[in-house]
Amino acid sequence: MGDDSEWMKLPVDQKCEHKVWKARLNGYEEALKLFQRISDERSPEWGKYLGLIKKFVTESNAVAQLKGLEAALVFIENAHVSLYQPLKLEMHRNENLTPKLNKIRLFGSKIVTLKPVVKILSKQFESREKAVREEAKLLAVEIYKWIRDALRPPLQGINSVQLKELEEEWVKLPSSPPKQTRFLRSQQDLKAKFEQHQAQGGDQSDGETVATVDPYELLEAVEILSKLPKDFYDKIEAKKWQERKEALEAVEVLTKNLKLESGEYGDLVRALKKVIGKDANVMLVSLAAKCLAGLATGLRKKFGTYAGLVVSTILEKFKEKKPQVVQALQEAIDAIFLTTTLQNLSEDILAVMDNKNPSIKQQASLFLARSFRHCIQATLPKSVLKPFCAALIKQVNDSAPEVRDAAFEALGTAMKVVGEKAVNPFLADLDKLKLDRIKESADKVELPGGKKGAGGGGAEKKPAAKAPPAEAPPKSSGPPKKSQHAAASKVTVHLKHQRPLLYYRDATCLVEYVLSFQAEACEDLAAGVLPASCLQQLDSANWKERLASMEEFQRAVETMDKTAMPCQALVRMLAKKPGFKETNFQVMQLKLHVVALIAQRGQFSKTSASVVLDGLVDKVGDVKCGGNAKEGMTAIGEACSLPWTAEQVMSMAFAQKNPKNQAETLNWLANAMKEFGFAGINVKAFISNVKTALGATNPGVRTAAITLLGVMYLYMGAPLRMFFEDEKPALLAQIDTEFEKMKGQSPPAPSKSTKKAAAEEEADDGEEQDEDGGGGGQDIMDLLPRTDISDKITDDLVSKISDKNWKIRKEGLDEAAAIISEAKFITANIGELPLALKGRLSDSNKILVQQTLTILQQLATAMGPGLKQHVKSLGMPIITVLGDSKTNVRTAAMTTLQAWVEQTGMKDWLEGDDLSEELKRENPFQRQELLGWLAEKLPTLRTAPGDLMLCIPQLYACLEDRNGDVRKKAQDALPMFMMHLGYDKMNKATGKLKPTSKDPVVAMLEKARAVMPAKPAAPAKAGGGKGSSETSRAPSAAKKPAGKTLKDDEDKSGPIFTLIPNAKEQRIKEEKQLKILKWNFMTPRDEYVEQLKTQMSTCFAKWLQDELFHFDFQRQVKAIGVMIDRLESESEATIGCLDLILKWFTLRFFDTNTTVLMKVLEYLKLLFAMLNRENYHFTEYEANSFVPYLILKVGESKDVVRKDVRAILTMLCKVYPASKVFTFLMEGTKSKNSKQRAECLEELGCLIEGYGMNVCQPTPTKSLKEIAVHIGDRDTSVRNAALNTVVSVYNTCGEQVYKLIGNLSEKDMSMLEERIKRSAKKASAPPPKQVASERTRREQPTNPNATFLRKPFVFSPSSQARQNAHHSEPSHPFIPKEFQLDLDMIETDQSGVCELPDLVQHELDELDEPINLPEPKLRAVSPHFDELHNSTASTINFVISQVASGDINTSIQALAQIDEVLRQEDKAEVMSGHIDQFLIATLMQLRLIYSTHMADDRLDKREIIKLYCCIIGNLLSLFAMEVLAREASVGVLKDLLHGLFTLMLDGRMEDIEDGQQVVRSVNMLVIRILEKSDQTNIISALLVLLQDSLITTAGSPLFSGAVIKCLWRLIRFLPENINSLNLDRILLDVHNFMKVFPKEKLKQLNSDMPHRTLKTLLHTLCRLTGVKIMDHLSMIENRNESELEAHLRRTFKHSAHLSGGKNDRGNEKGGLRTDDRLSKAKVSDILTEIFKKIGSKENTKEGLTELYEYKQKYSDADLEPFLKNTSQFFQSYVERGLRIIESEREGKARIQSSISQIHANSLSASFIKLCHSIDSGLSSNYEEVKPAVYYERLKILRQRQGLENTARQRPAISSLLTSKPSVASSTDMLHSKLSQLKESREHYQQEHNTHSHSPTQTHTRSALPATNLDDLKKRLERIKNNRQ
DSSP states (O other): OHHHHHHHTSOHHHHTTOSSHHHHHHHHHHHHHHHHHOOOTTOHHHHHHTTTHHHHHTOSSHHHHHHHHHHHHHHHHHSOHHHHHHHHHHHHHHOOHHHHHHHHHHHOTTTSOOHHHHHHHHHHTTOSOHHHHHHHHHHHHHHHHHHGGGGTGGGTTSOHHHHHHHHHHHHHSOSSOOOOOSOOGGGHHHHHHHHHHHHTTSOOOOSOOOOOOOHHHHSOOBOOGGGSOTTHHHHTTOSSHHHHHHHHHHHHHHHTSSSBOOOOOHHHHHHHHHHHHHOSOHHHHHHHHHHHHHHHHHHGGGGHHHHHHHHHHHHHHTTOOOHHHHHHHHHHHHHHHTTSOHHHHHHHHHHHHTOSOHHHHHHHHHHHHHHHHTOOTTTSOHHHHHHHHHHHHHHHTOSSHHHHHHHHHHHHHHHHHHOHHHHGGGGTTSOHHHHHHHHHHHHHOOOGGGOOOSSTTTGGGHHHHSOOOOOOOGGGOHHHHHHHHHHHHHHHGGGTTSOOGGGOOSHHHHHHHHHTTOTTHHHHHHHTTSOHHHHHHTTOSSHHHHHHHHHHHHHHHHHSOTTTOOHHHHHHHHHSTTGGGOOOHHHHHHHHHHHHHHHHHSOOOHHHHHHHHHHHHHHTTOTTTHHHHHHHHHHHHHHHOHHHHHHHHHHHHHHSOOHHHHHHHHHHHHHHHHHHOSTTOOHHHHHHHHHHHHTOSSHHHHHHHHHHHHHHHHHHOGGGGGGGTTSOHHHHHHHHHHHHHHTTOOOOOOOOOOHHHHHHHHTTTTTTHHHHSSOOHHHHHHHSOOBOOTTTSOHHHHHHHTOSSHHHHHHHHHHHHHHHHHHSSBOSOOTTHHHHHHHHTTOSOHHHHHHHHHHHHHHHHHHGGGGGGGIIIIIHHHHHHTTOSSHHHHHHHHHHHHHHHHHHOSHHHHSSSHHHHHHHSOOHHHHHHHHHHHHHHGGGOSOOOGGGGGGHHHHHHHHTOSSHHHHHHHHHHHHHHHHHHOHHHHHHHGGGSOHHHHHHHHHHHHHHHHTOOOOOOOOOTTOOSHHHHHHHHHHHHHTGGGGHHHHHHHHTTSOSBOOOTTHHHHHHHHHHTTSSOOSOOSSOOHHHHHHHHHHHHTTBOHHHHHHHTOSSHHHHHHHHHHHHHHTTTTHHHHHHTHHHHHHHHHHHHTOOOHHHHHHHHHHHHHHHHHHHHTTOOOOHHHHHHHHHHHHHGGGOSSHHHHHHHHHHHHHHTTTSOHHHHHHHHHHHTTOSOHHHHHHHHHHHHHHHHHHOGGGSSSOHHHHHHHHHHGGGOSSHHHHHHHHHHHHHHHHHHGGGHHHHHOOOOHHHHHHHHHHHHHTOOOSSOOOOOHHHHHHHHHHSOSSTTGGGOOSOOOOOHHHHHHHHHHTTOOSOOOOOGGGSOOHHHHHHHTTTSOSSOOTTTSGGGGOSOGGGOSSOSTTTOOSSHHHHTTSHHHHHHHHHHHHTOSSHHHHHHHHHHHHHHHTOHHHHGGGTTOHHHHHHHHHHHHHHIIIIITTOTTSOHHHHHHHHHHHHHHHHHHTTSHHHHTTOOHHHHHHHHHHHHHHHTOGGGGGSTTHHHHHHHHHHHHHHHHHHSOHHHHHHHHHHHHHHHHHOTTOOHHHHHHHHHHHHHHHHTHHHHGGGOOHHHHHHHHHHHHHHSOHHHHHTSSOSHHHHHHHHHHHHHHHHHGGGGGGGOTTOSOGGGOHHHHHHHHHHHHHHHHTTTSTTHHHHHHHHHHHHHHHHHHHHHHHHHHHHHHHSSTTHHHHHHHHHHHHHHOTTOOOHHHHTTSOHHHHHHHHHHHHHHHHHHHHHHHHHHHHHHHHHHTOOHHHHHHHTTTOTTOOOOOOOOOHHHHHHHHHHHHHHTTOSOOTTSOOOHHHHHHHSOOOOOHHHHHHHHHHHHHHHHHHHHOTTOOOOOOHHHHHHHHTOHHHHHHHHHHHHHHHHHHHO
16 A cells, blocks of 8 residues: 555656556556547647656556556547647557458548558468468458559469459449548538438549559659669660660669659750750660650659750650551650640740741641640640741641641641630631631640540530631622632542541632642632623733723722632732733732732631732832832731731842832831730841841832831840940941930830731730730840850860869860850750759869859840749759858859849749748848848739748848848848738748747747838730730749749759768867867766757758758658668768767657657668678777767667667678677666666677677686676676576586686686576587677688678588688598588499599589588579479579580580570579589680690680680679679689780690680680779789789789789779779789789789789779878778878879869878877887897897888888987997898898899790780889898708708798688689598508598698699599590
């Protein structure tokens, strides 16, 4: 009861968490009562229990859980939904399939989000539990009811049987959609309706349809950029089309994924664009188009940014006529259209509509037709439709029928989509015939999804149903009717090959069409409407009769019905001889007047106009007839539109030479522009004619041209002058005078218009007045002819602008400015220039920044409205420049900004979150300039996008800025923001502010409310200036807020991390130098958080950083989710920011929110898995900042957290040495938290089990003593963990554990002994685990290849045996059965031919280096022959074994089989894991050919050549596949190259036919090997091969020259491959090389090429990696004694001196000085120790040797301070001793030189000639042999006989052979097998010899590879001869 009284006093919420279940039960009961009492659903009381509700539900005690569930139900019923939404999500994650099924069944797909359910559904079908699979099936059926076929794509990966079952179930489902039967609170109205229907019988349908689900939304996005072939961008540029095809096919496979992860696809799209645009191979063009289509389909809207890059190229490529190319291009451009809008593509489409190629025009029109089908009225506004209609109308009159048909189809589709009423104003120039054709096309159009167009076909069918045309007046009704019918019947004959008569719905249309083909039919048609006498007298010789005829003609036209008037027939009668060459002015005047009447009264078409215009223009300059001619032209202008008439008239006038006609035409046009307005005038069409007129000799023509320019100036303004700037100064002055007269005048209102468009416009509510009336400023700018300068923006220019040298950058900017200036007006397509200019806006040279701003101003003027599309990419960086510290730069930036806004308007600047991101920058200059600009611009706008709301948090931050100017500007801008957003919205936004900030901001809002300006009124429609364009933009801007959320998501689709080179290294350096706080704390303080924010701001996306540091934990969880999604796509950048990411996670370890913590741990598991895949090595800096805090969480109370932390610690050991993790865990055992101590001890036990005793640091004894202390801990779990850990040690090292743990108390010792007895394990420790062995080898590689294991090494007893053998401690020569040769099987296989085992059968599986075995064969291989062939692996082993056969035919057959596998990409993967085995077999065959076959005169040499060809062909196929090529290990590559070089240098090949061809093929193969192999392995192999070739006295200089040449080739490509190299491994090989060949010895070689090669390699590595290379010396045991480290330091010192002129010189020097100071004490200690040795009798010689080596390593070392206080005798003694050592070492080097010289001179002439191609540059300068050489030889002989003390001497050359670092060569791999083979032979054949080779002998042989190689050759020959 005492306990009860304690918890009874606690508050309710604490009772609910109490560890006593009764307390919790009582707490739940009280909470239930409390929840029932709370009336306000938003009461703060709910918040107290929000985190506890989940515990109510998951209560472990059954009694308490019932009450907890009851309380949770009341909570959910009464609290507001926003309070328990997170709880809902958390519980939703953990529920099983059945509740999901019920939810979907009850609530439907609208309420239940199906995507996460579908995502996990396919995995449930793979469950082992049948119940789970059945439940998944039921769930799939239920989901299918709601979303139908959208479920199919996500489930395509499940088992085919299960899929078939599902299909059967789906077929049974009813076709009617299911209904929602349970409703949310917000759906009460739907609930009532549902209940009403149920009451009425439940059969009535409420008409609602289930929302269709897009399958795309249910798919998981696939990241493909990282999966691109590494050489893709090289191959796509290759000269061979096969290589380009291979690259494209790789991309095509990736783009077949239905949903792609967003990323930076710019480079890939540009590469594909280049193939489409420039590749001559049409097959590749098709492939590239398919890839683009796949990208567009997979990315959808995210591809929109790249659409503009490729559309113009695709449209241009439609000139190809091959169907497969056209189809691929159509699919690509259709897919791209769906990612963007028609408005964005309009410029590119319109540009090709005037192309000369009919195929391009046709396909462009067809593309428009297909695009229109996907549009609706809202997405196809008149502003977009108008230019397309204008271009299509031109194509309607094209000479090519396919172009006309495509144009009709496009116009018909547009009419179907937006309606006839919307399209008709643009079709005013078309005659009735063409209009009907368009309407017919519209009727045929079927919109996707059965949508009905706005126009459809209903309205269009009405004209056909009308009564026939009205008859002619009664006066001439009789005869004309007959004539007309006669004419029609007569004409029918000529329509045989045209369209059927039914096509023509109107007699007039039929006549018009016929007359355009049949001129002689005019007379018959005219006779039907004109009196006979009129027609007879038209061509009379008497002018009076002609005059009477014309008067009668005029009367007939005036009384004729409009619909019955055959205009074309009438004008052709007028044009009939004498036509417009009429000599009588009276007749001519009347004729011209009749033309005007016909044009005014009839349906006058452009065809009719073409008949008379030439005559009108010819008479326009006539004094008497000119007025009538102008009247006729004006009438035609009304009938056919002024733009078209003006274009025709101008071209005809200037085709003549009559200056009077030209002048009057210009005057007529000037007047017509005032009457009709400027709308639609094509300035481009006649600007050249105006220029011609200005250059005319006749002053009247010049004056008329200037007058016309004056009228045009009224409409176009100042830009017009730019076209005439190159005219003569006098003429330009006249033009300027005319312009001055017009300044200030406004264009008159139009008094005339095109009559066909007038009726439509009247009914259109004046929607088009701004466009067709006076013409707004924007429209006029669109009319200007613009130049496409994208061709001039070359790659060279872009690279110039981005050059490192500022002078070259300036030169590039000058060139760009000149290009823009020369073009005057340009299109929006400016290639890669925006990206280049953007980079210059952040240039360190402020002069170049200002020059760039000037170019951007120039660009604004030249580009005009097209500038809009560059606002985001190039405009926003201008705002960034406003933050510059220099006033003149800020002023220039503001001027540029204003110039851009003049052209683009404000809408594009305010949309999206770019502006708010700029305001976030804490730069006072930028903030005050930007806020001032907004305060100026916002009041002028009638409406602003809703995205302006995104700037409010930053505006509020500026109100509290430390800078007074920023605060003032923010206060000034506040009313302007409020004007557009409203007080309520802005006041609501203050809710997110801190309480201290909220009150002052609210007060400022109240003040701003009082002075808030009113929105400007809408400008009058008559005004055609910039205001109207702003007005026209307003409606679309007002609609924008609805799409805000989507826009936000799109903006967040960019990279979340920015990879800044060397940023991490800089942070490490700053922390070491204590410039920043070291990340070491007990609890994080504010200064650490602020420091982390500052560091993250440079490389984290701004929005992500805000989310990560947001006070709302849900935002943090969401941010981590984004990081998880981007982990794979941004792996490189993640590694670059790894230290900052881990630091942020350490902050989260101190939070108490479990949701965030679990998300953090989820991310960390994925992160370490990625780091392991990338072979990344954790740095000490990262480990110290993260691991101690991770270990804190290992003591977490929640099991799930502890489990995840332990999993992360396990993964950590893959990227960070386990021995160092051990140290951190040891620190963790000192914690006060008993759980943490226990878990750390358990982890220590796991590490010891996995990695052995070597993991214990600093020493096993010290570590175990500390661990044993915990056996006496008070806490039981800690005691047990400590005992388990010590038992693990006992299992590893046996009884020795008692010595290691030291003295324990009697009680502790008895517990330990008891635990050991109970452990039931033997003292002989089981080997380490699979992963552990791999880790150990990574940390302490005992084998050069140990670091490069690609496949996990599965432990087996045999592998342990091999490990033991490898450590040279074998206790017995026994080999497990699996690794012995099955001699019985081999004998059976060879039909008893020979007792010897068959070398080519089974043993090649075991030739790999034991530790490096890629994949153990134990699983597949059986000792029985029948089972051997049961698996693929065994079959491959068998075939590979035949490759090394002594029989040439057998080997060729085996090679042919392997070649067949390698040539098929889908089968080649089976070779994976067998590559080393195959290469060793091939190498053995090469050696057999070299030593045996080539020496055998009986063999046909053609057979040898054939075998060589097979081998080389196989190797070329193998190394063509990079995946397989990279599996070749170092040792195998080394021996393979040795064999190939030997073959190339084989002089016998010259004597064989085709021998030279073989050598050339080998040369090509070597290049392929260098390119495709693992770059680390190939460099290591070449270094070891070079070392061997220089050591071997019989080696050829040409051989080492070939090796050197290969190394130089690899060095050349180091910049491309540096990131894939394992520098630790390469530097270890260089160290081993320098150990064998020190600097002085290298210089003594005959050639200096090895020395130069090594220096170049190291210099290149230093240059590419910088100081970071010093961190890669970890594999070198004694770094301080390594000559390599000294060389690297000298390299850095030299490079530091070279960089003296740079800005950071001081920093670098400072860093070096620091290093010098740090190492000064160390240097002093070393030299003091050396001089002590010299001073002692015993160690004098050793001391002198060390001093000599020290001086060699540090040539600039100063010995003066150590010698100045000694005697002269001692100084002389030291100098003499150093000279003696130097002469001794020179003698050694010269011996090597002489040996090389002897062998070099013995080469044959043919041999040298053959190898001359390998390296013609190698030369040897041989020195004269001095007496010291003989002295050295004598000394070596004395050493061999034991007469010389060699303890302190450098080993001789012979000893170097035995002591050189071992490399896992294929020879070494073969050794153990072959030695066993020989023992077997001797055992079976020589019974008297029972003594096998001892392990010591074996070891000696393995240490002598040169001797062993000869022995191996002899054995092989002997075995082969016996078999034959």
